[in-house]
Amino acid sequence: MSSVIIRKVSDKKDLRxxxxxxxxxxxxxxxxxxxxYNDELNTLSKDKNAAFDFCDAEYYLAYKDGKLAGRVAAIINNSANERWRQKRxxxxxxxxxxxxxxxxxxxxAVEDYGRSKGMDEIVGPLGFTDMDPEGMLTFGFDELGTQATLYNYPYYPRHIEKIGGWEKDNDYVEYxxxxxxxxxxxxxxxAEMIISRYNLRVKKLTRKDIFEGGYGQKIFDVINATFKDLYGYSQLTQKQIDQYIKMYLPMADLNLITLIEDWNADRKLVGVGITIPSLSHALQKCRDGRLFPFGWWHVLRALKFHKTDIVDLLLIGILPEYRMKGANALLFYDLIPWYQKYGFKWGETHVEMETNENVQSQWQYLESENHKRRRCYVKKL
Structure with missing residues (x-):
């Protein structure tokens, strides 16, 4: 008989x-x-996260010998299940x-919750949407994590494999x-060729462009169109887009954001490159995820004064019909000089599906190293 007690999160104290x-x-x-901490609280709070318009979730705590020993979220993304015709x-x-x-x-506990809701598979680690961290780290345990990804101890995947019944559903790589x-x-x-041949141009943003000129909306429209066929993706709703514009863009260094427009198509936005100074070391100095009393200073030093050697490639998206035209080269033709000016030594890609050769081919002209891998597991219920 198991000595582990599972308790469902039922109030704010449990959630904390x-x-x-x-x-x-x-x-x-x-x-x-x-x-x-506040970002986690907002994401997990059902009255604050716009994803709860189409997601259901419960959270569980595990206790052993009277001590807290683990946690997990059970999430049903109804939009993704409908899009991919799954019950996960x-x-x-x-x-x-x-x-x-x-x-x-x-x-x-997650399996039992899924069965009670009529699901026939369990999959993860995944969040509510692709904007949340996903995939269990299986290689690169001695590499610094990032704000946008999960880090876990090496024993995590060993447990999954030992429990049995689990299979690989999708692997990601990071460079x-x-x-x-x-x-x-x-x-x-x-870059020079596609400027002259296709009349594609770099667009640099102003705050007015984002919040009054509609570019905040355009950026996430491109992200939706770019990611729509990727593993488990569910389209961002208007409420989510509005939330992300307010969450991510006000503090962004606009020099590190590059857009690509098609001037033959009425300056249609066709490519997005959102990169930020790495906050990894800064966030490690925020005790228990708190900005106060001193954490804010470390974050500010990274964001505004670029006191980091690393730049995170947070969101890179090119409309499918423009990928073969080399639009991604134009993004980095503009961004690399800014990286040099700010003294960044290397960039960290976001997670990329291991089978996505189109994405990985864009790094072929840069010195690169595949330094992390992660996996999503699946099991029949």
Whole structure:
């Protein structure tokens, strides 16, 4: 008989415990990058996250010998299930001590929730949408994490494999891209060619463009169109788009955002490159994800004063019909000089499906290193 007790999160106190567990489990770990506490609270609160318009969720805490030993979220993205004609419950926000009784009990809680809702598969780690971190780290445990991805101890995937019944559903890769001393000649030639041949142009933003000129909306329209056929993606709703515009763009360094427009099509927006100074080290200095009393200063130093060697390639999207035209080269033709000016030494890609050769081919003219891999697992219920 299991000595693990599973309890459903039922009030704000439980939710605070749920969030706090990650900070406690990874305290002083030099690779984990914790999210800000308020960001986690907003994402997990059903009255604040726009994804709850089409998602259902419950959160669970695991106790062993009277002590908190793990947590997990059970999520049903009804929009994604309808889009992909599936009946899947997702597990996310999973953390546990190195005790297989705990991990097995947590996953069983998600399975039971899924069955009660008529689901026939469990998959994860995934969040509510693709804007949340996804995929369990399986390689690169000695590499610094990022704000936009999950970090986990090496025993996590070992537990999944030992429990049994789980299979690979999707693998992701992440690359370290080294900033060159000068723009690669291939980039320059391709960029100059597509400017003259296709009349594609770089667009740099102003705050007015974003909040009064409609470019905030246009950016996420391109993201929706770019990602629509990717693994498990569900289209961002208008409410989510409005939320993300307010959340991500006000503090952005606009020099590190590059857009591509087609001047032959009434300046249609066809490509988006949103990059930010890495907040990894800054967030590690925010004790338990709090900006106050001193965390705000570390975040400000990274965002405004670029006190980091790393730039995160947060969202890169090119409309499908423009990928073969080399529009991505034009993005980095503009961005690389800014990286050089700010003193960034290397860039961190976001997660890329291992089968997405179109995305990975855009790094062929840069020195790169595949330094992390992660996996989404699936199991029949």
């Amino acid at each position: 415990e749920f969030i706090q567990f990650h900070y406690d489990l990874y305290r002083d770990d030099k690779y984990d990058v914790p999210n800000l 419950v997702r597990f996310g926000w999973i953390d546990f001590i190195d005790d297989i009784e705990v991990s097995e009990a947590l996953l069983k 370290k891209l080294f900033v060159p001393e000068k723009i690669p000649e291939k980039f320059s030639k391709i």
